[in-house]
Amino acid sequence: MLQKLKLLAIFLIMGITVYAQDQYLTAKSEDLEKTYISQKTYKVKDFPQKFNVDKPKNIILLIGDGMGVSQVFAGLTANKGRLFLENCKYIGFSKTSSGDNYITDSGAGGTALSTGVKTYNGAIGVDMNKNPVRTILQEASEKGLATGLVSSSAITHATPASFISHQASRSSYEDIATDFLKTDIDVFIGGGLDHFAKREDGRNLVEELKNKGYQVETEINKIKKVKKGKLAGLAAEVHTGRMSERGDILPVATETAINILSNNKNGFFLMVEGSQIDWGGHAGSTIYVVEDMLDFDQVIGKALEFAAKDKETLVIVTSDHETGGMAITGGSFEDGVVKAAFPTGGHTAVMVPIFSYGPGAEEFIGIMENTEVHAKMKKLLLGN
Ligand code: MG
Numbered sequence: 001m002l003q004k005l006k007l008l009a010i011f012l013i014m015g016i017t018v019y020a021q022d023q024y025l026t027a028k029s030e031d032l033e034k035t036y037i038s039q040k041t042y043k044v045k046d047f048p049q050k051f052n053v054d055k056p057k058n059i060i061l062l063i064g065d066g067m068g069v070s071q072v073f074a075g076l077t078a079n080k081g082r083l084f085l086e087n088c089k090y091i092g093f094s095k096t097s098s099g100d101n102y103i104t105d106s107g108a109g110g111t112a113l114s115t116g117v118k119t120y121n122g123a124i125g126v127d128m129n130k131n132p133v134r135t136i137l138q139e140a141s142e143k144g145l146a147t148g149l150v151s152s153s154a155i156t157h158a159t160p161a162s163f164i165s166h167q168a169s170r171s172s173y174e175d176i177a178t179d180f181l182k183t184d185i186d187v188f189i190g191g192g193l194d195h196f197a198k199r200e201d202g203r204n205l206v207e208e209l210k211n212k213g214y215q216v217e218t219e220i221n222k223i224k225k226v227k228k229g230k231l232a233g234l235a236a237e238v239h240t241g242r243m244s245e246r247g248d249i250l251p252v253a254t255e256t257a258i259n260i261l262s263n264n265k266n267g268f269f270l271m272v273e274g275s276q277i278d279w280g281g282h283a284g285s286t287i288y289v290v291e292d293m294l295d296f297d298q299v300i301g302k303a304l305e306f307a308a309k310d311k312e313t314l315v316i317v318t319s320d321h322e323t324g325g326m327a328i329t330g331g332s333f334e335d336g337v338v339k340a341a342f343p344t345g346g347h348t349a350v351m352v353p354i355f356s357y358g359p360g361a362e363e364f365i366g367i368m369e370n371t372e373v374h375a376k377m378k379k380l381l382l383g384n
């Protein structure tokens with residue numbers, strides 16, 4: 001009896017210890033994800049505000065998925081008070097509601113920016129009746145401009161897809177991949193290799209892309225060496241992973257795309273998406289949001305560097321919606337510390353910022369519908 005009691009006591013103590021340790025560990029890791037502490041910062045350049053033309057020859061549209069004002073400010077604090085983004089002196093806000101919902105998803109949000117049409121959540125380049133709508137990328141391509149898409153997700157994911165594809169549902173990844181071959185896009189870089197090469201219909205779109213004259217590369221070190229011609233960079237089977245995994249692939253891919261597209265004398269349209277700011281918001285992780293926000297700001301730096309030299313390029317930085325309802329609850333500019341809370345794991349309805357630099361930037365001030373961003377870009381770049 002005494003033996004049994006002793007054994008029971010030992011088990012109880014062991015159990016309590018294990019449980020307590022468990023609780024301590026999870027509590028600690030959750031706390032850690034809520035607070036970003038700067039390990040290193042980068043230097044931000046100030047670019048000149050002088051341009052050679054009134055209307056841009058090129059547009060670089062940078063979409064931070066899920067990027068509201070808090071996400072921007074988290075990045076600003078984490079880099080100890082400076083972002084490349086601050087070179088954009090014209091600032092507005094975009095109302096993001098979709099055709100069937102107060103709160104948009106990235107399919108409808110991307111489609112509003114790419115086509116100027118409000119549609120239902122989950123739609124890719126189609127209207128409320130599922131009819132295809134021409135995108136600004138397709139229209140630019142038809143007018144002889146070079147075109148490109150770059151993202152830190154699968155290139156078939158909702159945001160880039162809405163600029164090139166027409167599908168009733170954002171989850172039709174393999175059909176979205178097929179739509180890339182129906183266009184004349186010059187450069188696309190992201191993940192999503194499986195949607196091109198490991199398909200249910202047995203087609204190998206990588207081979208088909210090569211037959212169409214594309215250089216198809218799957219490693220960033222090879223992707224970045226391409227200087228001209230058509231390029232399909234498929235750097236991951238599906239998504240390119242968090243920053244710790246993917247490194248600086250997004251800014252490098254952006255620079256590569258700009259280099260290639262700027263060979264076209266008629267001009268170019270390029271959309272680059274910082275895809276995972278949104279995923280950090282969904283995860284309720286301050287660290288994830290800040291890491292991806294700072295990566296996206298490096299992309300902004302690459303775009304601005306080109307635009308400042310070129311003097312005929314409009315850079316627009318905006319978002320499709322905010323994610324997580326991120327609230328900055330503490331921090332320090334001196335130490336690059338950010339604390340945040342996330343009341344929801346989903347998207348929110350709040351307006352998102354629009355920051356612009358270059359000829360035509362003054363058009364993007366005030367409060368506007370997300371569809372007006374499309375209308376203004378189209379008027380400036382394509383003249384109608
Ligand atoms: Mg996206």
Ligand code: ZN
Pocket residue numbers: 066106278279282323347
């Ligand atoms: Zn999302």
